[in-house]
Amino acid sequence: MDAVRERFEERRKVWAQGQSGPLFDPEDAIFWYLLQATAYATPDRRHDYFEPDAFRISPVFARLGQMLSRLSSIVGIEDRLETLMTKGKSQPDAGLYEILVAGAYKSRGWNVAFVPEQPGVAKAQDLLVTKGRHRWAVECKRVNRNKYEEQEYQRALALARPIHSLAEQQGVSVLCEVMFLIEMKDVPDEYLQDHLRDYLSGPRSCVWKDEVSIGCIQSTRLDLLQQVLQYDHVFYNSSRMVELLAGGYRQDFDHSVKALWEPAPQHPIHASWVSQASVVSWRSASPEAAESKARHFRALIAKATKQLPSDYPGVVHVGYEALGNNSVDEQRHIRNRLEMKRFDPIDSRLRWVYANYLMPEHTTARNENWAVSETTACYRIGKHRVPEPLPDHIILDREDGEPGVHWRG
Numbered sequence: 001m002d003a004v005r006e007r008f009e010e011r012r013k014v015w016a017q018g019q020s021g022p023l024f025d026p027e028d029a030i031f032w033y034l035l036q037a038t039a040y041a042t043p044d045r046r047h048d049y050f051e052p053d054a055f056r057i058s059p060v061f062a063r064l065g066q067m068l069s070r071l072s073s074i075v076g077i078e079d080r081l082e083t084l085m086t087k088g089k090s091q092p093d094a095g096l097y098e099i100l101v102a103g104a105y106k107s108r109g110w111n112v113a114f115v116p117e118q119p120g121v122a123k124a125q126d127l128l129v130t131k132g133r134h135r136w137a138v139e140c141k142r143v144n145r146n147k148y149e150e151q152e153y154q155r156a157l158a159l160a161r162p163i164h165s166l167a168e169q170q171g172v173s174v175l176c177e178v179m180f181l182i183e184m185k186d187v188p189d190e191y192l193q194d195h196l197r198d199y200l201s202g203p204r205s206c207v208w209k210d211e212v213s214i215g216c217i218q219s220t221r222l223d224l225l226q227q228v229l230q231y232d233h234v235f236y237n238s239s240r241m242v243e244l245l246a247g248g249y250r251q252d253f254d255h256s257v258k259a260l261w262e263p264a265p266q267h268p269i270h271a272s273w274v275s276q277a278s279v280v281s282w283r284s285a286s287p288e289a290a291e292s293k294a295r296h297f298r299a300l301i302a303k304a305t306k307q308l309p310s311d312y313p314g315v316v317h318v319g320y321e322a323l324g325n326n327s328v329d330e331q332r333h334i335r336n337r338l339e340m341k342r343f344d345p346i347d348s349r350l351r352w353v354y355a356n357y358l359m360p361e362h363t364t365a366r367n368e369n370w371a372v373s374e375t376t377a378c379y380r381i382g383k384h385r386v387p388e389p390l391p392d393h394i395i396l397d398r399e400d401g402e403p404g405v406h407w408r409g
């Protein structure tokens with residue numbers, strides 16, 4: 001923790017000068033999570049709170065805190081936590097998701113035990129849950145941004161850089177909002193920059209619709225941000241800064257900000273003044289891109305099924321995290337439902353699959369420090385009458401979920 005904190009202190013000073021680079025060692029990701037959770041919970045450590053990451057970390061640790069007394073009574077949790085802090089420290093989301101699922105069962109009256117890991121010896125599920133005569137094998141799979149999504153995100157940042165560079169050269173503050181209709185890998189390198197050139201040579205308004213995208217470029221509300229900065233500091237590149245520059249914050253878009261700004265003396269990742277800024281906000285509406293993101297669910301369930309025993313029923317929990325462009329989850333849900341209707345569990349007794357679709361939100365409300373939307377989809381495997389073990393559950397709250405799905409609401 002000390003090493004992570006020291007690196008953060010060093011790197012954020014460099015980061016505040018406009019130089020990119022990781023603020024923590026990816027191999028120590030769990031300790032970065034703990035640093036952010038501590039900053040969220042401790043007023044005198046609030047200066048360590050890094051909103052671009054912490055907005056998705058805080059809901060998880062808030063829920064773990066609510067369930068602490070129940071979690072402490074789960075059989076085998078100490079060994080699982082030790083694994084999380086050692087072998088699993090570079091990929092903490094998987095281990096944290098297992099604990100959240102275990103807590104969901106415990107909160108609903110199930111007896112819960114982590115099954116000891118035997119790598120290289122035998123395959124086993126993550127959890128064994130029992131209640132009366134009922135017994136279930138539970139396997140958990142956490143899905144982070146896959147390779148295609150990461151490549152798409154990096155491609156969008158590359159398309160945004162020429163906009164930021166030209167805007168800074170010309171001394172203008174602009175907002176570019178674009179919805180791509182084709183895969184981003186097929187978008188020409190200077191596509192957005194060419195539209196900015198049209199904007200600069202015209203009457204300072206630019207709207208377009210072509211085979212590549214639908215978009216617009218307009219002036220930012222730099223005046224609004226500057227009014228706020230007269231009495232408050234604003235986290236650079238945060239959702240609050242985007243909201244002030246754009247006049248509103250769109251949860252279903254990703255955002256890139258580049259500015260000429262002055263760091264606050266005591267808080268170097270907060271801006272005390274901004275003299276020029278550009279914002280590029282984007283989302284993908286490409287059917288091909290959505291299909292690529294949703295493609296590997298069947299293979300994931302097939303892999304999870306191999307961990308399940310054949311002598312009692314099993315359930316698989318899959319945790320998705322959506323960051324921006326949340327319509328992809330609807331595409332995933334439709335495809336997943338079709339895949340599960342014809343899925344063959346082979347030798348296992350897989351009966352149900354749950355998918356927890358989580359969308360942490362960059363909240364900008366004054367009295368709200370974190371927010372998240374969650375949808376739990378339930379998929380029946382085969383034809384049977386075995387009741388679900390966790391009907392209507394969500395993993396980030398003790399209450400039942402409400403009917404509906406967040407990507408339509």
